[in-house]
Amino acid sequence: MPQLDVIIGPKEHSFEVAEGENLLFEAISRSVMIPFNCTSARCGTCRVKVLAGGEHLNEVGDPEELRLGEEKVNDGFRLACQAYVYGDVKVEVPQPRLY
Numbered sequence: 305m306p307q308l309d310v311i312i313g314p315k316e317h318s319f320e321v322a323e324g325e326n327l328l329f330e331a332i333s334r335s336v337m338i339p340f341n342c343t344s345a346r347c348g349t350c351r352v353k354v355l356a357g358g359e360h361l362n363e364v365g366d367p368e369e370l371r372l373g374e375e376k377v378n379d380g381f382r383l384a385c386q387a388y389v390y391g392d393v394k395v396e397v398p399q400p401r402l403y
């Protein structure tokens with residue numbers, strides 16, 4: 305089974321997921337709380353940066369690209385609610401800037 309690593313602040317959470325499962329739902333079902341709101345590519349709250357294994361995710365769809373913008377997509381960002389896992393993947397939840 306694919307391994308999903310989710311970095312939130314100083315902590316890294318690692319767990320196995322069934323192939324083809326949704327990144328956001330798999331994380332929150334294990335109490336790994338990636339922030340989210342709409343779950344439908346409208347709010348952008350669930351944005352994560354892919355650090356490794358981006359090729360093991362489904363392709364970026366039009367609603368996701370529209371929400372993130374081309375630059376963020378090219379920088380490796382995904383919407384967790386739109387990402388499906390097909391192999392080992394490591395993502396990081398961006399931390400809010402204090403200033």
Ligand code: FES
Binds near residue numbers: 343
């Ligand atoms: S939760 Fe709103 S875009 Fe993913």
